[in-house]
Each structure stands twice: as structure tokens, then as C-alpha cells.
Amino acid sequence: MCRVKFKTISKYARELNTRQLHTEVHALAQETSQEMLRASSLVTQQQQQKQQQRHREDFKAQRATRNKRVFRVIMQNSDVQLSSLASAFQEQQSGPGALWAEITALSRQPGVVDVGQGYPDFGSNVVAKQSAKRAISADEKTISGDVPDARANQYAPIPGTKDMLEAVKRYYKETAKNVSSVDETRDASLVTTSATEGLYVVFRALLNKGDEVMTLSPFFPWYLAHATVTECSLIDVPLNAEDGFVVTEEMLERAYAESNKRVKIFVHCSPHNPTGHCASEEELEIIAKFCRKYNIVAIADEVYERSTFIESKPHLRLREYLPERTVTVGTSSKLMNLSGWRVGWIYGPKVIVDACNTFHSYASFSTPTPLQAGVADALNDICDHAKPGEGVTPDENAAILASNANLLASALTSAGLTVYPAQGGFFLVASVKDIKSVSGDAIQYCKKLAREGAKVSAVPMTPFYNPTRTNNPTDLVRFAICKKRETIEEAAKRIRENPL
Numbered sequence: 001m002c003r004v005k006f007k008t009i010s011k012y013a014r015e016l017n018t019r020q021l022h023t024e025v026h027a028l029a030q031e032t033s034q035e036m037l038r039a040s041s042l043v044t045q046q047q048q049q050k051q052q053q054r055h056r057e058d059f060k061a062q063r064a065t066r067n068k069r070v071f072r073v074i075m076q077n078s079d080v081q082l083s084s085l086a087s088a089f090q091e092q093q094s095g096p097g098a099l100w101a102e103i104t105a106l107s108r109q110p111g112v113v114d115v116g117q118g119y120p121d122f123g124s125n126v127v128a129k130q131s132a133k134r135a136i137s138a139d140e141k142t143i144s145g146d147v148p149d150a151r152a153n154q155y156a157p158i159p160g161t162k163d164m165l166e167a168v169k170r171y172y173k174e175t176a177k178n179v180s181s182v183d184e185t186r187d188a189s190l191v192t193t194s195a196t197e198g199l200y201v202v203f204r205a206l207l208n209k210g211d212e213v214m215t216l217s218p219f220f221p222w223y224l225a226h227a228t229v230t231e232c233s234l235i236d237v238p239l240n241a242e243d244g245f246v247v248t249e250e251m252l253e254r255a256y257a258e259s260n261k262r263v264k265i266f267v268h269c270s271p272h273n274p275t276g277h278c279a280s281e282e283e284l285e286i287i288a289k290f291c292r293k294y295n296i297v298a299i300a301d302e303v304y305e306r307s308t309f310i311e312s313k314p315h316l317r318l319r320e321y322l323p324e325r326t327v328t329v330g331t332s333s334k335l336m337n338l339s340g341w342r343v344g345w346i347y348g349p350k351v352i353v354d355a356c357n358t359f360h361s362y363a364s365f366s367t368p369t370p371l372q373a374g375v376a377d378a379l380n381d382i383c384d385h386a387k388p389g390e391g392v393t394p395d396e397n398a399a400i401l402a403s404n405a406n407l408l409a410s411a412l413t414s415a416g417l418t419v420y421p422a423q424g425g426f427f428l429v430a431s432v433k434d435i436k437s438v439s440g441d442a443i444q445y446c447k448k449l450a451r452e453g454a455k456v457s458a459v460p461m462t463p464f465y466n467p468t469r470t471n472n473p474t475d476l477v478r479f480a481i482c483k484k485r486e487t488i489e490e491a492a493k494r495i496r497e498n499p500l
Helices: 002-008 011-030 034-039 041-079 084-107 126-139 162-174 195-206 222-229 249-257 281-293 350-363 369-384 398-414 442-451 485-497
Strands: 187-192 212-217 233-238 263-269 297-301 326-331 344-349 418-420 427-431 476-480
Touching: 084 222, 084 442, 126 369, 162 187, 162 326, 162 344, 162 369, 187 195, 187 350, 195 222, 195 263, 195 297, 195 326, 195 344, 195 350, 212 222, 212 249, 222 233, 233 249, 249 281, 263 281, 281 297, 326 350, 344 350, 398 418, 398 427, 398 485, 442 476
Parallel strands: 212 233, 212 263, 263 297, 297 326
Antiparallel strands: 187 344, 326 344, 418 427, 427 476
């Protein structure tokens, strides 16, 4: 019994037990002489007590010394050197990141109406939620004593559940305008824990240190973050608000000419975050031609594809113009207004998707099982209502977003801002170039808008531009329209009544 305990206790307790064992052996040896033991029993007892006391004091001293040593090491590690990658991220966050944190903190102040952050507060998909509820309870015994699915709340397969993988494939086939662009022998799907992770694993699978990533500017800030983590450079193609944020062949060629000719990925977002521009057929053909010419893989960030506002300008998928080298990213966050679920996916050439699966397994391992069940059923529900060859159609929330955009645009215009109408997505962009009280500066406008009369939060577009450029626009502000009607009405009312 003593030896079993000896193996399972800590190092310092082991030392004390060893000394006590020696004491017991010594006492046992003395017992061989009964006469000697009787003669010196009192002395021996006193000696043992003194010896045990010394052992206890020695142990306490060792423990105190150890604690002091650990404390001293911790204190001395205050100047620990971070990796070059961590330092690069800290440098990024000290600029746009710090600004984002400051602005979003203002949105949480009492009495402030938040139309800055892009999370929806209405319209979450009912089919997905009901299905996920059933899935969560599937590992419980029924009245008959059966357990429908004992693994319902356990790890999902790394690439995703079979139902979810099949639902993603079906979704891109049944909602395609050009069905021939879908090749089930060439393409594959992968479930990721958010579209953000989907982007990350594609970057990881394709990029080597020193490669380049090209995208249109302004852009979703995580494109720059993922380029940084892969030790690559971001080549941005500046878009002009006055031209409607349209990209041309000349813009792409100019940006490539200024690069190091190591562009491996072109990231395209449509409907565009943050501008709300929806790419035209001409623009997609230009991008497809450019990617083929320079052997570039395209990432189609099309998470807002069912949030389009103009009937004559529906969403067009890049993969239908460049199927052999496009990886499409999707997510329940935007497609189903379930941003807290973090269920995303990628769909594209199997050779790329398989490589992405390796990095996914080391990033998040797998995506929550019952939530995949909910999203899979919701995707299948969309497919059940799709018409062959019709393409992507707006969902029931798109009309609310369009109405919100119009209402807010009217209020902003009356307050002196120049609004650039959104064609889709979750956001509306406006310029404060004519607002003299803030000297046409978007950062000052957003701070003043949240702190003073209107108490409405919005986001300056600074974090959406490449911080290495010195000529980025400083007058643009992004407003989130993915809010309940009453939220937008209150924000519009305050902006009208409290112009800056």
C-alpha cells in the first residue's frame, strides 16, 4: 500500500515519505533487542519526535524555496520575447485594430443605437433551429427505451457529417444558374467552424512564405490577417466610390504589374463587404480571365449571396465563370442569420479541398455535430424550393435589408452625407466629406455620432483598407443595415434630428 501511494504522489511528498520510511526501518531494527528497547524507549521516542519534526521543517523549507523560485521565474518572464508573427499582429492591432476596439466599445455605451457591428438581430433560420433542437436530444432514450443517435452530441467526422457534406454539394448544384459549372467528380465540400476558418485553411493550403494575395479594396480585414499569418503580402486593388466600386481589367493588370509576380490567390467578395456592390457578369469575366492568365486560384467569398436588393441584378457566382480554379466560401452566419453557430463550409476542386481538410483538422478539428444537422436541413429546404437554372434568389430577409438601406440612406442624405447605394449585403456606405464639424474625417464623425446628440454607432472604413497605403480614403463610414426595422427607424430618427 505504501509503495502504490509512493508512485502516485508528487515529487516533494515523495521525499517526505522516504524519510519516514527510513525512520520506520530504524525503529524496527531497534526492536530486535527487547532489553535495549526498554532501556532507551524514552530516549528513542524523543529522538524520533525530534527527527520527524526536522523532516517536517525540511519539507516546509523546500516547498517555500520552490515557490519562491517559481515566483521569481514568473516575474522575470515579464520581458518574454514573442514570435515575429505575434509581433506583426500586435503591430497591426495597434493601428486599425485599436481603432476598431475603440469604436465598438462606444457601441456598448448606455443609450447608443448600434448600427456599426454587422451581426443580424432578426430573421434567424427557423428550419435550422428546429432541426438542431431535435439533433441535440437525439442521444436521449425514447419512451420505448431506444437511443436514436448516441453520437448526436459527440465529435463529428473531421470533414463534416455526411448529411452536411451532401447538403452543401446539393446546394451549389440546385441553386446554380449554369448547372454545367458543377462537376461532382471534380468538386468536393468541407465543413469548417465559420467562414473565417474556411478562408484560413485555403490560405494555409495554397500559400508559401513570400507569396502574394490579391483582393479588391476596401476589404474584409481578415484577408490581411490571414495573409500575415501565412507570412505573405496583400496586394490590394483600390476601388473608387464615385465609380460605384466597379473593378476593371486595367485595375487588375496595374496591380499585378506592381506586385512581385507571386500572386497565388485572388479573394473576391460579392455582395461586397463593406460596400454592398454586387459584381456584374462583365466583372466576373474579367476576374476569370485574369486568374487563368496568371495561374491564380480564386476564393469566392459569397456569404451574402441571398441578400441582394435589385431584381434586375441577382447574385452571380464566380465559380460559374471559373469553375476549375474557384473555391467558394459560405456560412450559416449570413445565409441563415446564425452568426453564433460558427458553421461554415468551402466548396471547390477536390485537390484543394482535401489539402484544406488537413489544416482544418489541426485548427478546430471538427464543427459542432447538432448544429451541422440544423444547417444541413436548412440548406436542403432552400434546395427544395429552388427552380432548376434559376440561380441564387434573395431570401425573405433581403426585402427587409433593402428597406432598411433606403430608410437609413434617406436620413444620412438629409444630414449632409453622400450615400453610395447598396445593391446587396449587410452594409451601407456613406461619405462625410461635406460634414464641416468633423473636417470630413470618418473617425471623428463616428466618435462624435456615438458620444453626442444622436448617440448612434457606426464604423469608419479605416480598418477595411491596407494600412501600408498612405492614400486611403478617410471620409467613408459603414453602417450595418442587418438590424430590426425598429432599430433602423430609431437610428434614422436620431440622425435626422441631430445632424453633425
